[in-house]
Ligand SMILES: NC(=O)C1=CN([C@@H]2O[C@H](COP(=O)(O)OP(=O)(O)OC[C@H]3O[C@@H](n4cnc5c(N)ncnc54)[C@H](O)[C@@H]3O)[C@@H](O)[C@H]2O)C=CC1
């Protein structure tokens with residue numbers, strides 16, 4: 509028995525080692541592409557391309573599914589030949605990853621070109637990211653989200669904020685440089701805390717007036733400069749619902765492309781059950797209230813379309829699985845059911 513176990517252990521370890529080395533080699537290769545412009549330009553000739561138009565990704569409908577096509581360099585050339593100055597377009601692409609076989613992936617925004625020509629040629633459509641994220645396969649959503657954030661960053665950092673002179677991107681798009689001032693700009697994102705507050709038996713969800721009718725989610729807020737995650741959670745909860753966090757626990761994080769590239773840091777926070785009276789910030793929130801276990805279970809079953817009632821009001825529903833708020837709510841539910849079991 510021990511021999512079988514040892515053999516199994518050896519096999520698992522060697523598999524883990526091989527997997528690990530694939531990952532390490534991939535990350536090192538990507539880093540090389542970021543650092544070496546000529547290597548990256550060469551990689552563009554064998555890479556694949558995801559297309560965007562004014563930050564909307566290109567999707568193809570196949571039956572009920574939406575696919576995110578990757579175009580080869582040859583297919584890219586065929587499309588771009590239909591427009592003037594085809595060569596300069598490839599230069600605008602940004603590196604967003606690579607396959608395990610080191611085939612690099614790029615994203616390219618063709619916003620200045622006539623989108624109907626591309627759409628009819630490739631039989632698909634440029635789709636708003638707020639829709640695209642929720643209709644594509646779950647492994648494609650993070651890729652679209654990070655590609656869009658990087659393209660947006662390049663689009664809004666064309667000039668040096670010190671000299672006003674144009675900045676130049678490196679081949680991979682991992683930075684921009686102002687040659688007049690020597691300043692290097694790196695893509696930025698904003699840290700945002702998202703907190704599911706619980707009083708031990710209920711959890712607190714809120715809605716902003718801009719949310720779709722009936723949607724409730726966890727409290728969120730941008731971190732202030734100089735603040736750590738714990739301070740940001742405590743401040744946001746105090747500001748938005750007037751409660752004092754007693755303890756908090758980190759759950760997970762997620763890149764979120766709205767409004768312009770955020771790192772969502774998700775936490776569970778506990779407040780004292782005796783001091784759980786909500787005092788809502790009416791400037792930001794339209795409604796904030798406690799939800800019991802049953803209401804959470806029911807809310808998770810609902811979809812935007814099924815939440816409208818006969819009298820025109822909406823029953824609560826929660827963000828879809830692509831949003832980290834959904835994961836926080838599921839975790840809370842699991843914890844509650846484990847406690848009451
Ligand atoms: N993935 C998910 O599950 C969820 C994601 N979110 C995201 O979190 C973001 C932040 O949540 P809010 O409650 O709106 O934040 P918030 O509570 O900090 O309020 C937003 C206000 O903060 C100010 N602000 C400070 N720094 C900012 C920055 N870097 N960028 C933009 N505004 C800044 C602005 O005045 C803005 O109106 C939302 O934009 C939303 O996209 C929110 C809930 C769920």
Ligand SMILES: [Mg+2]
Pocket residue numbers: 727728729748792
């Ligand atoms: Mg907020």
